[in-house]
Amino acid sequence: MKLIFEKSVAGRKAIEFDTEVPLVNGILDEGMRRTKLGLPEVSEIDVIRHYTALSRRNFCVDNGFYPLGSCTMKYNPKINEDMSRLSGFNMLHPLNLDNQGALQLMHELSSDLCEITGLSAFTLQPAAGAHGELTGLMIIRKYFSGKNRTKIVTPDSSHGTNPASATMCGFTTVTIKSNSHGLVDLEELKANLDPSVAAVMLTIPNTLGLFEKDILEISKIVHDNGSLLYMDGANMNALLGIARPGDMGVDVMHINLHKTFATPHGCGGPGAGPVGVKEFLKDYLPNPGIDLDGGVYGFIDHPKSIGKVRAFYGNFGVMVKAYTYIKSIGGSGLREVTENAVLNANYMKEMLKKDFDLAHDTVCKHEFVLSDTGMPNGVTTNDIAKRLLDYGYHPPTIYFPLIVHGAIMIEPNETESKDTMDEFISVMKKIKQEAVSDPDLVKSAPNTTVVKKLDAVKAAREPVLKFVL
Amino acid sequence: MNFIPSTEAEKKLLLKEIGIGSVNGLFKDIPQSVLVKELEISKPLTEMQVKDKLTSMSMKNNVCFKSFLGAGSYNHFIPSVVNHIVSRSEFYTAYTPYQPEISQGILQAIFEYQSMICSLTGQDVTNASMYDGASAMAEACIMASSISRKKEIVILKSVHPDYLKVVKTYCDAYSLDVKEVDEVEFSSETAAVVVQSPDFFGRIHDCSKVKEKVGDVLLVWGVVEPTSLFILKEPSLADIVVGEGHSFGNAMNFGGPYLGIMATKDRYKRLLPGRIVGQTVDTDGKTGYILTLQAREQHIRREKACSNICSNEALCALAATVYLSYLGKSGENLGDVCLQKAHYLYSKLLSKGFSPVFDAPFYNEFVVKVDNAKVVLDKLKQKGFILGVLLEKYYPEMKDCVLVCATEMNSKEDIDAMVGSL
Numbered sequence: 001m002k003l004i005f006e007k008s009v010a011g012r013k014a015i016e017f018d019t020e021v022p023l024v025n026g027i028l029d030e031g032m033r034r035t036k037l038g039l040p041e042v043s044e045i046d047v048i049r050h051y052t053a054l055s056r057r058n059f060c061v062d063n064g065f066y067p068l069g070s071c072t073m074k075y076n077p078k079i080n081e082d083m084s085r086l087s088g089f090n091m092l093h094p095l096n097l098d099n100q101g102a103l104q105l106m107h108e109l110s111s112d113l114c115e116i117t118g119l120s121a122f123t124l125q126p127a128a129g130a131h132g133e134l135t136g137l138m139i140i141r142k143y144f145s146g147k148n149r150t151k152i153v154t155p156d157s158s159h160g161t162n163p164a165s166a167t168m169c170g171f172t173t174v175t176i177k178s179n180s181h182g183l184v185d186l187e188e189l190k191a192n193l194d195p196s197v198a199a200v201m202l203t204i205p206n207t208l209g210l211f212e213k214d215i216l217e218i219s220k221i222v223h224d225n226g227s228l229l230y231m232d233g234a235n236m237n238a239l240l241g242i243a244r245p246g247d248m249g250v251d252v253m254h255i256n257l258h259k260t261f262a263t264p265h266g267c268g269g270p271g272a273g274p275v276g277v278k279e280f281l282k283d284y285l286p287n288p289g290i291d292l293d294g295g296v297y298g299f300i301d302h303p304k305s306i307g308k309v310r311a312f313y314g315n316f317g318v319m320v321k322a323y324t325y326i327k328s329i330g331g332s333g334l335r336e337v338t339e340n341a342v343l344n345a346n347y348m349k350e351m352l353k354k355d356f357d358l359a360h361d362t363v364c365k366h367e368f369v370l371s372d373t374g375m376p377n378g379v380t381t382n383d384i385a386k387r388l389l390d391y392g393y394h395p396p397t398i399y400f401p402l403i404v405h406g407a408i409m410i411e412p413n414e415t416e417s418k419d420t421m422d423e424f425i426s427v428m429k430k431i432k433q434e435a436v437s438d439p440d441l442v443k444s445a446p447n448t449t450v451v452k453k454l455d456a457v458k459a460a461r462e463p464v465l466k467f468v469l
Numbered sequence: 470m471n472f473i474p475s476t477e478a479e480k481k482l483l484l485k486e487i488g489i490g491s492v493n494g495l496f497k498d499i500p501q502s503v504l505v506k507e508l509e510i511s512k513p514l515t516e517m518q519v520k521d522k523l524t525s526m527s528m529k530n531n532v533c534f535k536s537f538l539g540a541g542s543y544n545h546f547i548p549s550v551v552n553h554i555v556s557r558s559e560f561y562t563a564y565t566p567y568q569p570e571i572s573q574g575i576l577q578a579i580f581e582y583q584s585m586i587c588s589l590t591g592q593d594v595t596n597a598s599m600y601d602g603a604s605a606m607a608e609a610c611i612m613a614s615s616i617s618r619k620k621e622i623v624i625l626k627s628v629h630p631d632y633l634k635v636v637k638t639y640c641d642a643y644s645l646d647v648k649e650v651d652e653v654e655f656s657s658e659t660a661a662v663v664v665q666s667p668d669f670f671g672r673i674h675d676c677s678k679v680k681e682k683v684g685d686v687l688l689v690w691g692v693v694e695p696t697s698l699f700i701l702k703e704p705s706l707a708d709i710v711v712g713e714g715h716s717f718g719n720a721m722n723f724g725g726p727y728l729g730i731m732a733t734k735d736r737y738k739r740l741l742p743g744r745i746v747g748q749t750v751d752t753d754g755k756t757g758y759i760l761t762l763q764a765r766e767q768h769i770r771r772e773k774a775c776s777n778i779c780s781n782e783a784l785c786a787l788a789a790t791v792y793l794s795y796l797g798k799s800g801e802n803l804g805d806v807c808l809q810k811a812h813y814l815y816s817k818l819l820s821k822g823f824s825p826v827f828d829a830p831f832y833n834e835f836v837v838k839v840d841n842a843k844v845v846l847d848k849l850k851q852k853g854f855i856l857g858v859l860l861e862k863y864y865p866e867m868k869d870c871v872l873v874c875a876t877e878m879n880s881k882e883d884i885d886a887m888v889g890s891l
Contacts, residue, residue, distance in 0.1 A: 081556070099530050454759045466595075
């Protein structure tokens with residue numbers, strides 16, 4: 001499809017602005033002015049047709065099943081969108097002091113997150129999960145300031161953001177091997193703990209969809225070493241109303257509002273990654289915090305704060321959506337979310353394990369991981385993923401976690417029905433049959449998409465990163 | 470409402486296939502001692518109830534003032550087309566385009582965004598967005614340190630105070646030294662000099678003059694009000710341009726979600742954080758778009774990545790792309806309207822006895838001084854106007870100084886009415 005620039009016609013325009021005030025010439029010296037503005041010249045209908053056409057070249061949750069593991073692609077209720085666009089919220093300038101509604105919403109959202117996680121205080125400032133990790137690790141770094149705790153320990157199944165966040169905080173990462181059950185190996189953990197370890201970063205349930213059944217012992221080992229326990233809350237959809245990280249010994253965690261709390265992913269963002277901490281770390285949270293004093297909400301500064309991780313207070317529009325969601329489903333609904341997410345995942349796991357190798361054949365939480373080890377005729381995970389596109393599905397997360405050969409990570413979510421799951425299961429089985437009877441069909445996929453397999457090597461070796469005017 | 474489609478009968482069927490009697494059987498691996506009985510969270514509300522609740526909360530914020538607030542968040546007109554496009558669920562309910570064959574829509578839109586941002590900033594390469602302008606500026610400091618292998622960041626005090634705090638927070642964690650200065654200076658240890666233009670006080674700085682002064686030292690150029698780029702000379706001599714892009718079609722939203730802009734020279738592209746979209750071909754030779762240069766990123770390089778960024782602000786970047794397409798060459802018109810209105814407001818305030826504070830050229834934001842500024846602002850507020858931000862809060866020495874902004878949204882009638890009520 002042509003780029004919007006290629007649809008540009010000199011002299012065409014969609015909008016004008018009225019100066020209104022008497023014109024004053026020569027405000028800026030000519031040398032200060034730009035000579036050329038490289039934007040397309042198009043009409044309103046050109047813009048609408050162009051971006052509507054582009055939207056039709058995009059798969060989305062509203063379009064079909066999106067079992068992308070670790071991403072929690074649940075349905076995004078429409079009411080949330082409408083609430084975030086109320087003019088009292090989206091027209092509010094961040095420095096407008098008549099902001100009691102906004103501060104109340106943020107304060108109540110923080111309180112609800114504390115109750116859900118069993119932690120004492122939250123900051124809503126981080127804009128995404130990785131931003132939350134960074135913030136959490138900055139808090140840990142400052143807490144241990146001068147103590148020479150320079151290492152972060154994380155399992156080999158962890159998200160790539162975990163070690164990357166550690167690096168941005170000046171920590172070195174120690175990666176420990178998971179045991180044969182896909183869980184933290186207690187001996188391996190002990191062997192890697194010493195007085196230089198600041199924190200152990202765990203995803204619970206982990207990226208294999210498995211709950212760390214030894215979590216209480218892990219927590220004790222970590223704390224006995226004087227280290228802190230950080231939880232990557234990307235998989236929190238498996239724990240709502242069931243178990244609380246704070247009760248398990250977690251000291252710091254982040255939550256992804258755009259996963260667990262049904263705010264949409266927007267093609268990769270905006271998200272929000274609130275960070276929760278235990279009482280003893282509260283003073284280190286980013287500034288400003290929000291306080292309720294005598295019935296009035298206001299900003300407060302934390303005495304030992306790490307500082308600030310972004311301008312203003314966070315992705316407020318995302319907070320409105322998450323708050324709306326929590327108020328809609330209530331405390332009982334949160335538990336139902338997790339029960340159904342876990343039920344659905346276990347059902348799909350049982351239905352698929354006869355045809356595909358399971359990484360770990362045990363009760364899973366909200367997701368599970370298959371492997372391509374048993375696939376015939378050299379058919380790989382990538383081939384299966386691309387063939388799923390032909391059948392109108394978004395594929396699961398693939399090749400992650402790295403510790404499973406050709407990983408296929410499936411997370412169905414609570415918002416999918418048995419019918420939807422059954423259709424997907426039958427397509428997966430069909431692809432398995434095709435891999436036996438007609439492997440080339442699978443390997444040449446996709447064939448029904450607007451473009452076929454793209455040349456990633458060419459894209460990286462001869463980068464074309466913009467349209468040249 | 471819990472948005473769960475499964476009926477009790479269906480749940481029983483699922484349990485039967487799994488071979489267990491109750492859903493509690495799926496949580497036996499969690500220690501009994503940490504199982505929750507009941508969360509103390511309010512009861513579920515119907516859609517009507519939740520709508521009433523949120524609407525009344527939103528009305529506790531007063532957005533009816535005639536406001537001249539800027540200072541990092543700008544009230545610009547958002548053409549209807551922008552929200553119509555970003556409200557298409559094909560865009561807002563999709564994930565990151567890791568499967569390019571079914572994500573050509575957003576990938577092409579981001580490629581267009583990259584092209585527009587490069588053109589506006591005068592840079593060669595840009596990423597697909599950062600969290601906001603402040604975090605982009607902080608990441609630029611880390612990037613500059615990686616390029617130069619030096620540890621000192623020199624930053625002008627005229628940078629937005631929130632941005633300064635974010636830069637200090639990131640640099641502290643990354644063990645870079647931050648030196649705040651009044652005038653541009655540098656040493657052999659300097660990784661980057663950071664300048665904002667127009668700066669927090671609205672003053673326009675000359676990029677080529679600053680670059681001439683710093684020579685080989687990397688220059689990070691911050692643009693917090695990006696509509697200024699519609700008329701001001703592009704900062705093409707800077708080494709990294711960062712900015713806040715929310716003015717391009719994204720609402721003020723009480724400070725977020727916003728749009729972090731980050732662009733640089735071609736030679737530094739492999740150290741640029743964040744996602745980048747590239748053009749390529751499919752197996753039939755047809756043009757397509759794909760996330761590229763991923764060897765920089767955390768999911769490939771883990772602890773060796775350029776940054777930890779994963780989720781970005783893609784939908785805000787899409788809004789900016791639609792906005793910039795829609796404005797096209799009328800962007801210059803918009804920039805001039807902001808420029809003229811701000812200068813009209815400035816001259817009106819001076820005629821009412823406000824005094825100028827700086828002498829430098831400005832775009833749409835400026836500082837004026839008035840005796841008992843707080844009282845003046847309070848009185849204006851009672852009449853329905855917010856004149857601006859009292860700077861004493863940020864700079865104790867700037868007592869009675871007010872930062873004032875005008876955009877196309879401030880009509881001549883409102884400006885006259887506000888000035889008339891002084």
